[in-house]
Amino acid sequence: MHEIFLTALIEDKDFTSACAVLGGLTNMDPWESIQRVLYFQGPQRPMGISNQSSIEKPIRSNTGFLWKELHQNLTRQSFILQTRYDVLKDRDMGVNAQPMDLDATQGVLRWTDFPDPPRGQPLLTQRKKVELWDQKKLPSIMRDNNHIFKTETIEEVYRFYRDDIEFCLTRHYFLQPLEHYTPMETKQQPTIPMGSLPPWESLTPVDQQKRWFLQVKAHVVQDNKPDEIRKAQDQLLAVRRELDGVFEFRGIDRKVHDTRVMQQMQGVQQLPQKVTVGK
Numbered sequence: 578m579h580e581i582f583l584t585a586l587i588e589d590k591d592f593t594s595a596c597a598v599l600g601g602l603t604n605m606d607p608w609e610s611i612q613r614v615l616y617f618q619g620p621q622r623p624m625g626i627s628n629q630s631s632i633e634k635p636i637r638s639n640t641g642f643l644w645k646e647l648h649q650n651l652t653r654q655s656f657i658l659q660t661r662y663d664v665l666k667d668r669d670m671g672v673n674a675q676p677m678d679l680d681a682t683q684g685v686l687r688w689t690d691f692p693d694p695p696r697g698q699p700l701l702t703q704r705k706k707v708e709l710w711d712q713k714k715l716p717s718i719m720r721d722n723n724h725i726f727k728t729e730t731i732e733e734v735y736r737f738y739r740d741d742i743e744f745c746l747t748r749h750y751f752l753q754p755l756e757h758y759t760p761m762e763t764k765q766q767p768t769i770p771m772g773s774l775p776p777w778e779s780l781t782p783v784d785q786q787k788r789w790f791l792q793v794k795a796h797v798v799q800d801n802k803p804d805e806i807r808k809a810q811d812q813l814l815a816v817r818r819e820l821d822g823v824f825e826f827r828g829i830d831r832k833v834h835d836t837r838v839m840q841q842m843q844g845v846q847q848l849p850q851k852v853t854v855g856k
Contacts, residue, residue, distance in 0.1 A: 578705065578706050578707065578708075578796055578797065578798050578800060579703060579704070579705055579706070579796070579797040579800035579806060579809075580689070580703070580704055580705075580706045580794060580795075580796055581701055581702070581703045581794070581795050581796075581797070581806070581809050581810060581813060582701070582702050582792045582793060582794040582795070582813070583700055583701065583702075583792065583793040583813055583816070583817055583826045584702065584790060584791070584792055584826060584827060584829050585790075585791040585824040585825055585826045585827065586788050586789070586790065586791070586825075586827070587746065587788060587789040587790070587791050587824070588786070588788055588789075589786070589787040589788060589789070592746070592789055595746060595789070595791065595824070596735060596746065598820075598823055598824075599737045599744050599746070600737065602737070602739060602744075602819075602820075603737040603738060603739040603744065604739075605737055605738065607735035607736060607737055607746075608735070608736045608737075609733075609734070609735050609736075610663065610733075610734050610736070611663070611664050611665070611666065611731060611732070611733050611734075612661045612662060612663055612664065612731070612732045612734070613661070613662045613664050613669075613677070613729060613731060613774065614659055614660075614661050614729060614730050614731070614732050614749075615659065615660045615661075615662075615679075615716075615726060615728075615729045615770055616657055616658070616659055616726070616727045616728050616729065616730075617657065617658045617659075617660065617719045617724035617725060617726055617727065618655075618657055618724060618725050618727050618838055619651060619655030619656050619657070619658065619723070619724050619838050620655055620723040620724070620838075621655065621838070621840055622655075622840075623651060623652055623653060623654055623655045624651070624652070624722060624723060625647075625648040625649070625651040625652035625722070626644060626647055626648045626651060626718070626722050627648070627722065628721040628722050629644070629718075630721060631714045631717035631718045631721050632644070632712075632714070632718060633712070633713060633714070640709055640710075640712075643707055643708075643709050644709065646707055647686075647688055647707045647709070650688065650690065650705070650707070651688070651722075654837055654838075655837070655838035655840070656688060656689075656690075656836045656837055656838060657727075657836040657837075657838065658686065658687065658688055658719065658724060658836075659685075659686070659687040659688075660679075660684050660685070660686055660687075660715040660716065660719065661684055661685040661686075661687060661732075662677065662679065662682055662683075662684045662685075664677075664731070664774065666777045669774055670774040670775065670776055670777050671774075671775070671776040671777070672776070674773055674774060675773075676772045676773045677773075677774075679715065679716050679770060680713065680714045680715075680716055680717055681713060682713070683711045683712065683713055684712060684713075684715050685708055685709065685710050685711075685712070686708070686709040686712055686715055686718070687706070687707070687708050687709075688706065688707045688708075688836075689704055689705070689706045689834065689836055690704045690705040690706070690836075691704065691831065691834070691835050691836070691837055692704040692831035692834050692835075693831075694831070695828070695831075698810060698814075699828035700814075700817065700826050700827070700828050701810060701813060701814075702829055702831065702834065703806075703810075704834065705800065706796075716770070726768060726769060726770060727768065728768070729752055729770055729771065730749050730750060730751060730752060730783065731749070731750040731752060731774075731780060732747060732748075732749050732750075733747070733748050733749075733750065734746065734747045741795060741796075741809075741812070742793060742794070742795055742812060742813070742816060743793070743794040743795075743796075744791070744792075744793050744794075745790075745791070745792045745793075745794065746789045746790070746791055747789065747790045747791075747792065748782060748783075748784070748787070748788075748789050748790070749782070749783040749784070750780035750781060750782055750783060751780065751781045751782075751783060752771060752774065752775060752780065753771070753775075754781075755781065791824060793813060793816055793817075793826075795809035795810075795812055795813055796809075797809050
């Protein structure tokens with residue numbers, strides 16, 4: 578599958594107005610969802626999903642080809658993968674919430690590729706994506722295939738739909754104090770997912786200005802058909818013209834969406850990610 582999208586930043590004070598515009602455009606109330614997102618880093622040497630012992634058997638016919646596609650992509654390159662779980666503020670968060678058994682809970686396994694070069698469409702981000710829905714034992718599958726848990730966040734999304742176009746207003750939150758969040762490649766000590774989630778009110782937005790990301794998305798299932806991809810691109814650019822003067826869509830450097838695990842050459846010391854000058 579190919580995912581193609583436009584991106585705009587929405588100030589927190591403009592969130593209600595943005596929802597009103599999108600609600601009028603799509604003639605629907607937003608669908609609100611909150612997901613717990615766990616990030617797993619693949620091994621230095623790509624291995625794919627070779628160990629399938631924790632995958633539920635028999636593998637469903639509508640997911641078998643997705644597991645195969647995911648395995649093929651993870652064999653050529655290691656990536657940061659996401660496992661996602663729906664949560665409810667009142668049920669799953671706070672002092673009275675029961676800890677989540679992540680192996681027993683159905684979740685979504687998501688992989689996204691490094692986006693394609695813009696090729697004359699600087700406002701569009703285009704990348705391959707594989708999502709496996711309603712999967713149990715995702716942490717075990719990750720562990721079986723040498724994917725190491727690194728961190729987790731909460732994602733809040735308001736979705737609107739018009740025909741094949743999806744409009745998403747998204748904001749991410751830290752679950753722990755900021756000092757617990759360090760670049761994934763610098764984490765040396767193994768970590769585990771939180772036993773219980775803190776109250777919703779205690780979360781800190783990842784963006785210090787508390788902005789929302791608006792993404793206008795189209796999905797092309799048969800991504801080996803260039804005509805279908807061009808059709809989706811044209812649909813998104815038509816939406817952009819329709820919303821001209823309302824939202825300021827901007828080109829996003831594709832490195833922002835880079836989920837690849839950089840391989841370290843054997844015998845070569847990894848350079849520091851930050852250099853302090855004058856000390």
